[in-house]
Amino acid sequence: MNTLKYQTTIKNGQLNLPPLDLPEGTVVEVILLIKESAQTDETDYLLSTEANRQHLKEAVELLKNPDNYIYVDAAKL
Template sequence: MFSGIKQQVVVGKDGKIEIQTSELVEGSIVEVIVLVEQDLAETNTSSSVQQDETEYLLSTKANRRYLMTAIQNIETKTHLVSFTPEQWNEEYNIRS
């Protein structure tokens, strides 16, 4: 089962990206997907060809299978997690 961590970070020197969170345990195997804001991508790249996010997410067999399973779960209303906005804020609201 996958869980997600969403952070907005600034790319450092030589394209280095750092994610810091107490949710990651040392030695854990993770899969990283980087989504670049479109206007920044166009400004900061010499290539005018941009890969659509959906195309990227469907570009591997494992991703396609995972996304299709997620869509099927939504359509059949199985394996869903429900919560109220208050529960979401208690669990995931990041306070400065």
């Protein structure tokens, strides 16, 4: 079985896909995977639990002290 994967957004109740290079009469099975929320951004996700919020707060505090920085010479990579 071959698989094609596309991500698109429903507009006006319609699903739009690019033209498929498949022979006429090809039998396909379509399964729609609906994402929980297209509006959830990374910040909301990262702040979604108390543990994550605390970890991020501690990381921000560490960034206030330049002694915690690790400098990398890109030329040596």
